[in-house]
Amino acid sequence: MKKYFLVLFVLIFTSCHKPVSTTTDLPWVPDYALDRSEKTILEFEKKDAEKMPAAGGIVFAGSSSFTKWQSAATDLAPLPIINRGFGGSTLPEVIYYADRTILKYHPKTVVIYCENDMFGEKKKTPEQVRDAYVTLVKLIRKSDPDVALYGVSLKPSPSRWDKKDDVIKANMLIQDYIKTDKKHHYIDVWPVMLKNGRPDGSIFVSDSLHMNDEGYRRWIQVFKPILQKTA
Structure with missing residues (x-):
């Protein structure tokens, strides 16, 4: 009997942690391990075990520009922000972990920001992004047909300015797709991040990729009034 319950526990545990997608669901086969951020995801789950966020919140999904926005919940209060961005992630990884970083929270709103796909060893085209x-x-x-979605434009960064044409094209392609869905909206961060037509270096940290407090202050000015409309 004990052996039976042990087997049952293992099966339940495995099914709970089974990724919602496999490589067959992706638009291309990644040349990296999709579970390379497992440690970070487990940290999210540890926090959830201590206090599970209420359903109907606003999930931030994507890469390090969200990860490093540690004060997002405070900055955007009283909006119910659940920040589940994980650094270095690509869209295939966000897809792979969607059940554990997005869907499990039964959000009212999901905000997506992920910019790394075009900058890895095997750079992807704007169309692939x-x-x-x-x-x-x-x-x-598929999980929630009525959820409100927001796609954030890939930001202009000094360290990646040489790829600006591809970034602009990817943003245009994504924006065109967003326009086909009335519950899907585009958040354009470019206007508040440029100075004289180029990325404003004063809002970035020393790597010229990630933002400092002033950069996030500008994002707050853009995000808050937009997200309040669906809160």
């Missing part, structure tokens, strides 16, 4: 974004959105929509 759009396709991965579409895959993620369809996955979320």
